[in-house]
Amino acid sequence: MDSPLARVILALLGGYLIILFFLSVYDWMIAEYPQRPTKPPSLERIQQSFYHEEAVKALQQFSKLPKSESKKIHLSYPIPVHCIPISTNYFNC
Numbered sequence: 001m002d003s004p005l006a007r008v009i010l011a012l013l014g015g016y017l018i019i020l021f022f023l024s025v026y027d028w029m030i031a032e033y034p035q036r037p038t039k040p041p042s043l044e045r046i047q048q049s050f051y052h053e054e055a056v057k058a059l060q061q062f063s064k065l066p067k068s069e070s071k072k073i074h075l076s077y078p079i080p081v082h083c084i085p086i087s088t089n090y091f092n093c
Helices: 004-032 049-064 067-076
Strands: none
Touching (some): 049 067
């Protein structure tokens, strides 16, 4: 294999094999050692359009109530300030 053409072909094949090797090692490292996300997940709730409209209507009705009625309703459903909403009906206190 002293011909220059054979050396060029071997060099090209060797280069492709080296690139393939490094790409496989990179894929393995990504699969084996995944990185944590840089930004924490959002705690905001996803609003469905129907439920959002219903909530707006309920808030409008609540705001039209007399102050004594709204205070009774507000005090009948206390949510501690230190609680974090997990889902619609559950809080992490």
